[in-house]
Amino acid sequence: MRLAVLGAGGWGTALARLLVHAGHEVALWTRRSAHAAELTERRENAAYLPGVQLPERLAVTDDLGKACHMAEIVVLAVPSFAMRALAATVVPHLSATTAVVHVAKGLEPDTGLRMSEVLFELLSSQPVFALCGPSHAEEVARGHPTAAVLAGASTQVGQVVQQVFMTPRFRAYLSEDLLGVEYCSVIKNVLALGTGIADGLGYGDNTRAALVTRGLAEMARFGRVVGARPETFYGLAGLGDLVVTATSRHSRNRRVGERIGSGERLERIVGEMRMVAEGVHAVPSIYTHACQLGVEMPITEAVYRVLQLGQAPADQIPALMERPPRWE
Amino acid sequence: MRLAVLGAGGWGTALARLLVHAGHEVALWTRRSAHAAELTERRENAAYLPGVQLPERLAVTDDLGKACHMAEIVVLAVPSFAMRALAATVVPHLSATTAVVHVAKGLEPDTGLRMSEVLFELLSSQPVFALCGPSHAEEVARGHPTAAVLAGASTQVGQVVQQVFMTPRFRAYLSEDLLGVEYCSVIKNVLALGTGIADGLGYGDNTRAALVTRGLAEMARFGRVVGARPETFYGLAGLGDLVVTATSRHSRNRRVGERIGSGERLERIVGEMRMVAEGVHAVPSIYTHACQLGVEMPITEAVYRVLQLGQAPADQIPALMERPPRWE
Numbered sequence: 001m002r003l004a005v006l007g008a009g010g011w012g013t014a015l016a017r018l019l020v021h022a023g024h025e026v027a028l029w030t031r032r033s034a035h036a037a038e039l040t041e042r043r044e045n046a047a048y049l050p051g052v053q054l055p056e057r058l059a060v061t062d063d064l065g066k067a068c069h070m071a072e073i074v075v076l077a078v079p080s081f082a083m084r085a086l087a088a089t090v091v092p093h094l095s096a097t098t099a100v101v102h103v104a105k106g107l108e109p110d111t112g113l114r115m116s117e118v119l120f121e122l123l124s125s126q127p128v129f130a131l132c133g134p135s136h137a138e139e140v141a142r143g144h145p146t147a148a149v150l151a152g153a154s155t156q157v158g159q160v161v162q163q164v165f166m167t168p169r170f171r172a173y174l175s176e177d178l179l180g181v182e183y184c185s186v187i188k189n190v191l192a193l194g195t196g197i198a199d200g201l202g203y204g205d206n207t208r209a210a211l212v213t214r215g216l217a218e219m220a221r222f223g224r225v226v227g228a229r230p231e232t233f234y235g236l237a238g239l240g241d242l243v244v245t246a247t248s249r250h251s252r253n254r255r256v257g258e259r260i261g262s263g264e265r266l267e268r269i270v271g272e273m274r275m276v277a278e279g280v281h282a283v284p285s286i287y288t289h290a291c292q293l294g295v296e297m298p299i300t301e302a303v304y305r306v307l308q309l310g311q312a313p314a315d316q317i318p319a320l321m322e323r324p325p326r327w328e
Numbered sequence: 329m330r331l332a333v334l335g336a337g338g339w340g341t342a343l344a345r346l347l348v349h350a351g352h353e354v355a356l357w358t359r360r361s362a363h364a365a366e367l368t369e370r371r372e373n374a375a376y377l378p379g380v381q382l383p384e385r386l387a388v389t390d391d392l393g394k395a396c397h398m399a400e401i402v403v404l405a406v407p408s409f410a411m412r413a414l415a416a417t418v419v420p421h422l423s424a425t426t427a428v429v430h431v432a433k434g435l436e437p438d439t440g441l442r443m444s445e446v447l448f449e450l451l452s453s454q455p456v457f458a459l460c461g462p463s464h465a466e467e468v469a470r471g472h473p474t475a476a477v478l479a480g481a482s483t484q485v486g487q488v489v490q491q492v493f494m495t496p497r498f499r500a501y502l503s504e505d506l507l508g509v510e511y512c513s514v515i516k517n518v519l520a521l522g523t524g525i526a527d528g529l530g531y532g533d534n535t536r537a538a539l540v541t542r543g544l545a546e547m548a549r550f551g552r553v554v555g556a557r558p559e560t561f562y563g564l565a566g567l568g569d570l571v572v573t574a575t576s577r578h579s580r581n582r583r584v585g586e587r588i589g590s591g592e593r594l595e596r597i598v599g600e601m602r603m604v605a606e607g608v609h610a611v612p613s614i615y616t617h618a619c620q621l622g623v624e625m626p627i628t629e630a631v632y633r634v635l636q637l638g639q640a641p642a643d644q645i646p647a648l649m650e651r652p653p654r655w656e
Binding site: 133139208209217243248327 | 535574
């Protein structure tokens with residue numbers, strides 16, 4: 001099968017490589033022509049996926065039309081803030097049946113829209129999927145066993161796309177709950193900021209586990225109200241990705257939280273980061289949305305208080321413990 | 329309130345200390361008189377909870393009758409294999425209304441019985457509770473925010489016991505699903521052996537997250553068939569404790585799995601351990617039980633194959649990935 005992966009960050013590059021190894025014909029597109037030339041010549045994405053060799057059969061280009069030509073599946077692998085612009089540019093190059101798979105884990109900053117909502121606005125009839133779940137690019141590139149969720153509405157096309165991503169080391173589970181999977185991927189970043197804050201305050205495994213568990217409960221409360229399926233939250237895109245994001249050294253969101261917990265200012269941290277910590281943008285959207293819906297999300301609220309209102313991290317985690325006794 | 333904590337391992341000691349700080353009158357019992365003398369004099373449990381000072385008001389004794397005298401709540405803090413013998417000895421010292429709280433996370437080795445089943449056989453009318461959840465003793469002793477589940481049938485007494493354990497840094501959630509909470513605490517150890525094996529094989533966060541998520545799904549499948557409430561598995565005793573056990577450096581079960589994944593033999597590892605890795609004993613019980621009930625538990629089966637049948641770890645994790653494509 002012929003595929004295009006648009007966006008040559010770590011995840012786009014790792015997916016392009018995976019798809020080539022799965023036997024497909026793959027073009028990897030990057031906006032910058034110097035980057036395309038570098039990847040083509042060095043066969044390594046030194047900036048975003050250092051030390052991983054790119055297969056000879058992987059075509060790298062800065063020409064969007066060329067990348068998408070005849071592609072049956074197009075993978076959109078750019079950060080959430082850049083999704084609308086990319087989708088608008090790519091539409092003319094798609095056929096009516098090209099399946100579009102996005103892999104972003106955020107909301108559109110100004111509108112708070114989910115990525116599939118943005119895509120449905122711009123695409124004509126193309127089926128839209130989200131590929132989410134606990135999948136560090138570096139580990140996928142090293143062949144570590146990985147399981148992800150492929151979410152979308154159209155089940156027959158979905159099964160074809162699922163098969164395309166399946167390898168002995170990468171397993172895609174199908175889900176019809178696109179809305180739920182997308183919200184999971186967003187809210188887990190907010191919660192990872194919270195567990196990072198607890199880490200930065202010097203707390204350990206017990207606190208992190210309590211935040212993950214109660215965080216998943218508030219994520220599921222939110223999900224029920226917006227119409228997601230509860231089981232989505234206990235699956236790979238929810239629980240699975242939350243576990244990775246909240247415990248991993250690699251996680252940008254957790255690390256931002258940790259630095260805030262240690263007393264650094266958000267502005268300074270964000271200013272220093274080259275890659276985006278999607279959770280930082282999602283915090284006000286999710287918190288405001290929860291307030292409007294009347295959903296109680298105490299951990300999200302604590303993160304909001306620290307990040308948006310500048311309240312002291314050390315006051316927020318203990319405050320979560322001092323709520324009245326309850327049934328689980 | 330007056331309480332007795334029976335068993336001066338790390339967790340018993342940390343709980344006794346917590347209860348004293350919560351304002352209660354507490355006796356800590358240890359079987360060995362030399363240990364009781366050492367704890368009384370040094371005010372430290374150097375073997376099991378080094379570096380943590382024991383409060384002056386904590387009474388330490390090797391006299392079971394003295395420890396239990398007038399106690400309104402008795403906490404049984406011994407490993408699962410020792411629970412029956414302790415309960416049999418303690419019964420004569422209890423009043424009809426003494427609440428009994430156990431904190432063991434295993435099954436009785438020969439019978440496969442849950443701890444509350446063992447206790448119900450031996451006690452007369454005393455209400456029985458299990459206190460479970462993500463709670464490393466060392467972290468509770470250092471005042472890290474911790475949340476646990478208190479499970480038991482009698483709700484009014486339960487609320488009293490809940491209040492006894494509540495402090496600004498320790499939060500107990502009530503649950504009526506004693507069976508579910510106990511099975512969670514057992515099965516999460518089996519799954520932690522599995523994630524440990526993956527760690528030992530050199531896999532990373534993606535694999536661990538997939539095993540945790542799919543492991544929780546199989547734990548919940550088992551739970552539904554034996555009559556547990558599904559939400560228990562997504563709570564502190566299930567998900568919460570699984571996250572800690574599967575990701576923590578402190579976890580004995582994870583560490584046993586890791587050593588097996590690196591190629592060591594189980595017999596040698598168990599021979600060297602001073603403290604019990606409860607999961608090792610639980611594997612055959614849970615696997616056999618699941619087979620009898622017709623519940624599919626592929627990760628538990630993989631752990632069983634490695635631990636009980638001596639099959640190669642390196643074959644088992646990839647085998648989990650090669651199952652047919654599915655819906656999540």
